Amino acid sequence: MSSISFEQSLEIQRPLSFVYAYLSDFSNTASWDPSVLQAQKTTPGPLQVGTHFDIQVKFAWTQISLNYHITDMQKDRYLELKGMADTYSLVDRIRFEGDETRCTVHYQVDVYYQEPMARLAPIFAPLVKANAEQALRTLKRTLEGESTDWQPTAWTKLSDRLVLPGLLKFTRRGFMASKSRWTGIVTDLSRKNILITGATSGIGAAAARSLGRLGANLIVVARNEKKAQHFSELLVSEGCQPPRIEIADLSLMQDVQNLIKRLLEREEPIHVLINNAGALFNQRVVTAEGIEQSFATLLLSPYLLTEGLKPLLEKAGGARVINVTSGGMYTQPIVLQDLESEQEDYNGTKAYARAKRGLVDLTEIWAREWKDAGIIVHSMHPGWADTPAVSHSLPKFYEKTRAWLRTPEQGADTIVWLAATPEAAETTGLFWLDRTPHSTAIFPGTKSSPETQAALRSKLNEYVQRFRETPRGNQRA
């Protein structure tokens, strides 16, 4: 057995109770420790001695799974956690001193290596210490609310144009490279109403869990009541407020219209609207309302919902709309005369990409038009994340790229950042990946002109007019 010890004190200009609460939830390590790929609290209920966390870390070229648990917890004074991996174990001992304005954190980590790793400990020591120092620097910056510098670098712009380096950014490696520049998100969202669609799975679930942990009042729109209830229970087990559940099948405009009506009747402001629900449909299917499913779900539905909720967004003052699109939209222009993919052999990937392109166009339209109403509109894409959408709809792609795919949490990070941070309110109408705006077009002929965008809007208006005017049950095309 051989060990490495690391010790450092941090002066943090934030209240002791806030710092203690943040550090005691070790699932936050994914935000402040650049070597952590993923961190999940695996014991339901409040944080206490015995609470477990599953933490995936990258070390040099390997990925290591650590089973952490709290071994001692004295509120606002002391925390101790033990972590176990196959070949080593760790003890984190954290002492706190301070008051309502400041806090000193004394952080000590001891790493114990078993044979044969123990022999390599002297070689690892400098790397372990460098990682720990970087993590604690990021922790301090996070807790003191330092903002992320989101301006795209010259390399970001160039790599988008060169396509391949841009594509590598979609992967887990791309995320980890970007993450090394960031801080965690600690905004208090406790008075914010955040409506998110598609939170019963994948990226939406990951985003909603993070936003819930920041205190948001979540309104979860789902089509499956059982899944929504299960998700609600999960949130509560993680210490979040139960979300309000609104049931709607977002491929059906009458359902969207009814949802809008219910929300308008409540008259509650919506501070953040996240249009996330989506899927890639490999077969051309027409909904019961007579509209092609990709177009209905991915473009018409967020259009109707966002336009319909504008009064509640305005009421919030400084509201944000976040449209979850896809890097796939780079490959396609919007095709106004064939929004429902009728004129050529149906290709699900194409239909998906065109609808997502349309959502990027809508983002730009709304950003221009709603600036004076104080509504900020962002589009983003999550990169390639390991979710049911990818494994079900693109099984071959999934098999080949699985090791490169992001976790849902990594895919969701930019949604949370755009929803929560003050710096994300500095701009509107941009297209984001990993907290950085990117170009919306790479290939010739794919970018929509302002005239095309205006024509798209008119076409969508014609569609939704039908549902605004037609009573339920009589809305087929």
Ligand SMILES: NC(=O)c1ccc[n+]([C@@H]2O[C@H](COP(=O)([O-])OP(=O)(O)OC[C@H]3O[C@@H](n4cnc5c(N)ncnc54)[C@H](OP(=O)(O)O)[C@@H]3O)[C@@H](O)[C@H]2O)c1
């Ligand atoms: N994963 C990626 O690599 C990737 C890449 C680019 C873009 N995206 C986008 O990210 C978003 C989330 O996708 P994901 O990968 O997290 O997929 P996912 O795990 O399959 O989640 C999709 C969510 O959307 C909901 N949904 C789908 N159709 C709906 C409908 N008609 N009405 C109501 N809810 C509906 C699903 O509900 P159920 O649980 O009931 O199915 C689920 O909650 C999508 O907009 C997707 O296009 C994902």
